[in-house]
Amino acid sequence: MAVREIVIFPDDRLRAPTTEVTEFNDELKTLVQDMFDSMYFYEGIGLAAPQIGVSKRLIVIDIADTDDEGNVIEHHPKVLVNPVIVENVGEVESQEGCLSVPETYEVVHRAERIKIKFYDVDGHEQLEEAEGLLAICMQHELDHLDGHLFIDYLGTFQRNRIKKRLIKFKKEHLKH
DSSP states (O other): OOOOOOOOTTOGGGTSOOBOOOOOSHHHHHHHHHHHHHHHHTTOSEEEGGGGTOOBSEEEEEOOEEOTTSOEEEOOEEEEEEEEEEEEEOOEEEEEEETTEEEEEEEEEEOSEEEEEEEOTTSOEEEEEEEHHHHHHHHHHHHHHTTOOGGGGSOHHHHHHHHHHHHHHHHHHOOO
């Protein structure tokens, strides 16, 4: 499969609403594998399709078990197609980062527990309850599908500071 380039904020593709996946086929499975390959390569725990320039309602997540040195003991890959949060409970603060907003970590308020409806890669409907890091990651990635980023939960001054820094980052580190 392939590692794809991560779309970096303030790229407009990160703000565009996505379309639902309607075909569960080999093309979708290839895209999912590319997303996992990209997420692992860039050392993320979640990735939404818009982050690789694909405007589809598709998320991959892997909250892997690790040892004390951070080495992966066991992977727990998840594919969420057309996900929708159907219930959320409580509130928790979490420090979040994002592959599309490199070198930025900020505290965000999220639901503590969620119930999420989605389809697996074969088109079977799933309903899952999540809490902790998995719930936070699911909410973070689902935001991407609606054109939102975790920095949208911050104040205008913080967002503008991050935007200016990332414009400079892109000029220095990326070829486009």
